[in-house]
Amino acid sequence: MARIGYARVSTTDQDLSLQHAKLKAEGCEIIRSEKVSGSSREGRQELSTVIAFLRAGDELVVTRLDRLGRDTRDVLNIVHECQQRGAFVTVLDPHVSTRGDMGSLILTVLGMVAQMERRFIKERQKEGIERAKKAGVYTGGKPRLSRVAILQMSKEGLSPSCIARTVGCSRMQVYRILKHAQC
Numbered sequence: 261m262a263r264i265g266y267a268r269v270s271t272t273d274q275d276l277s278l279q280h281a282k283l284k285a286e287g288c289e290i291i292r293s294e295k296v297s298g299s300s301r302e303g304r305q306e307l308s309t310v311i312a313f314l315r316a317g318d319e320l321v322v323t324r325l326d327r328l329g330r331d332t333r334d335v336l337n338i339v340h341e342c343q344q345r346g347a348f349v350t351v352l353d354p355h356v357s358t359r360g361d362m363g364s365l366i367l368t369v370l371g372m373v374a375q376m377e378r379r380f381i382k383e384r385q386k387e388g389i390e391r392a393k394k395a396g397v398y399t400g401g402k403p404r405l406s407r408v409a410i411l412q413m414s415k416e417g418l419s420p421s422c423i424a425r426t427v428g429c430s431r432m433q434v435y436r437i438l439k440h441a442q443c
Contacts, residue, residue, distance in 0.1 A: 261317040266310050267293035268327045272404055272428045279323045282352060288321050296430055298330045299378065301338075303430045311338065316346030325351045325370045330378040335371035339364065405429055410437050 265283030267276050272295045283291050290313075294306040301307065307328075310320060320342050322328050328349075329335045339349050339358060349367065350357040356366045392398035405427055413423045420434040427434075 261319070262290065262315070263288045263319045263321055264310055264313065265291035265321045266307060266327065267291060267323065268298060268304075268307070269295050270297050271295060279327065282323050283321055286321055286352060295428065298326060298328070300331060301329065301334050303432045305430075307338070311341050311345070314342055314345045314347040318345075318347040319350055319357075320347060321350045321352065323352050325356075325367065326374040326377070329371075330374050332368070332371040332375045335374065336368060339367055405433065405437070407437050407441075410434060411441055414438055 263286065265280075265286070265288030267279035267283060269276055269279075274295065276293045276295070280291055280293065292306040292310050294304060296303050298304075314320060325335065328338050328351075342349050343358060348358045349363075350359075351367070351370070354370075356370065357363050358367065389398060410423055410427060413426065414420075414434075418426070420431045420438070423434045424431045
């Protein structure tokens with residue numbers, strides 16, 4: 261029976277160290293992490309790896325439910341996949357586990373709250389952008405990746421996987437940049 265930790269942040273400039281520390285303190289010997297949005301399961305290779313690795317009696321541990329995802333359906337599907345493998349899901353804050361009878365119900369409610377929170381974040385962001393545009397100070401989001409560097413690495417013959425590892429992003433982002441450059 262293994263305790264496997266999963267840590268996630270949404271952007272490459274965010275830090276995973278606090279989640280790693282909490283998961284290690286909980287006895288997770290294996291911790292997989294990634295820097296990708298939790299709005300969907302698309303591009304979340306580490307999560308897929310963890311789920312594929314789970315065996316009966318294992319436990320997937322996350323610091324908060326929103327680390328699994330911000331969409332209720334995705335979170336419930338993840339929990340369901342783990343349960344089909346005979347594994348459990350444990351959330352540290354607040355402490356909830358699918359080991360108990362009420363665990364799945366509580367996770368469902370928390371998943372709905374996480375999805376609602378994501379909607380609120382998007383609404384506040386949209387309102388802030390509108391205010392900034394009206395004030396004439398909106399310049400758009402700052403680029404997180406150097407498109408020039410990605411295009412140069414591609415010209416040098418590096419594969420999209422290698423480029424993604426080098427710059428710290430997903431392959432999908434590399435493919436989007438390369439496709440956009442061809443237009």
